[in-house]
Amino acid sequence: MIYNHLKLKAFFTVLLFTFSLSLSAQPSFDEGKATFKNYCAQCHAKDMQSDATGPALYGAEERWADYPREDLYAWIRNSQKMIASGHPRAVELWAEYKPTIMTAMDNLTDAEIESVLFYIKDVVDNPPVVNNGAGLVSTGVAKQSNGWMYWLLLGVLAILAVILTRVIGNLNKIAAEKDGTAYQGKTLLETLTSKGVVGFVIFGLVVLGGYTTVNNAVGLGRQQGYAPEQPIKFSHETHAGLHKIECQYCHDGARRSKHAVIPAANTCMNCHKAIKEGSEYGTAEITKIYASIGYDPTTNGYIENYENKSEDELKAIYTKWIGDRYMNANSLDQLDKEGERVVDAQWNGIKSSLTNEQKTKIQGPIEWTRIHNLPDHVYFNHAQHVSVGKLECQECHGKVEEMKVLEQHAPLSMGWCINCHRQTEVQFGDNEYYNSYVKYHEELESGDRDKVTVEDIGGLECQKCHY
Secondary structure (H helix, E strand, C coil): CCHHHHHHHHHHHHHHHHHHHHHHHCCHHHHHHHHHHHHCCCCCCCCCCCCCCCCCCHHHHHCCCCCHHHHHHHHHCCCHHHHCCCCCHHHHHHHCCCCCCCCCCCCCCCCHHHHHHHHHHHHCCCCCECCCCEEECCCCCCCCCCCCHHHHHHHHHHHHHHHHHHHHHHHHHHHHHHCCCCCCCCCCCHHHHHHHHHHHHHHHHHHHHHHHHHHHHHCCCCCCCCCCCCCCCHHHHHHHHHCEEEEEHHHHHHHHHCCCCCCHHHHHHHHCCCCCCCCEHHHHHHHHHHHHHHHHHHHHHCCCHHCCCHHHHHHHHHHHHHHEEEEEECCCCCHHHHHHHHHHHHHHHHHHHHHCCCCCCCCCCCCCCCCEEEEEECCCCCHHHHHHHCCCCHHHCCHHHHHHCCCCCCCCCHHHHHHHHHECCCCCCCCHHHHCCCHHHHHHHCCCCCCCECCCCCCCCCHHCCC
């Protein structure tokens, strides 16, 4: 019986292992979409059929069909390594697209690559059809869930487990009858509730719980795509895009300190002393700036003893301003009912945006909601990257000039940072900061070295980011 128990335990072990392999072998649309967004979207077009910084991705599998699947995996992980090895397809692609270098992604697993290939193909092959009011049109992206496949596979394996359990029981019964001994078989319920099976299930749950906990802890604070509602509806699309305001005009700490800094209302007032109404929200959002800092747009001056003004006094000042602008825009001598509604709504918006449980007074700084948040044990210096490394803000924050609502563009993961350090070439020319690297300067001049990356100058040393 001990032997049979061990056989049963081994059977369930193999069964669970086979199930996990089956799940991992199935490409996932959602995982592929996430991988594409994290690693590929910065250089490749989202429609998969247009050339961008990188070539169109649709059809990549067919173009690599003459080579082993592992070669395509290797190309995606580290194209430069394959080029250096002389792989014919890699050399052919390099001749077509050089000098653009594809970022190395050595941490990608085979399953992740299969998922992103599945996502690329699915985007083009299975666009969903929607009605835009003028007829049926294709949106170009289809989200297909593979969950039913997993449940089907789980059901098949469960049935197989029951069948094999019964077969083992019958074989044990036949063996006992041949030996002339009484067979005391276990029912299916007794088998499934035995110590071995229960122990194995508990072990599996502990492993799953541990994996989930660690995975969630690693991702804590790294919410790619996070775009919270802010107290003021500030549009980077309008300011950085339409009006071409430089990022460092507002975030002036980026070039000289660790933090990029959130601009104070005084910075806003450099423009909004003159620009008193927004192109989209009129007085609704800009008046919040005035109320926070104590500026009276009616008199074009700062309010004396502003900190000690009561809420009613503030209401009188700013509702007058809002009402006057409304009447002026609508050629009215006095407020109508719609005007009264607009004034009340904007005043309530000022109160809700500039006060909370901790900040009970309207007066005072605007409390913006933080978007980019690194763990406490991670050191990041904006000045090192902006002033020394000469990086553009968009390389980490995405095309903020196109964002009406700012969101976290990059994953901000350790792997993402490391890959950047491995691939980013240090620009030694006309940068006195790097004059101390005499050896590298000499190797570049002699031709012994064609480039220096951040990794070469210590960019992967643990203490650089974890001190």
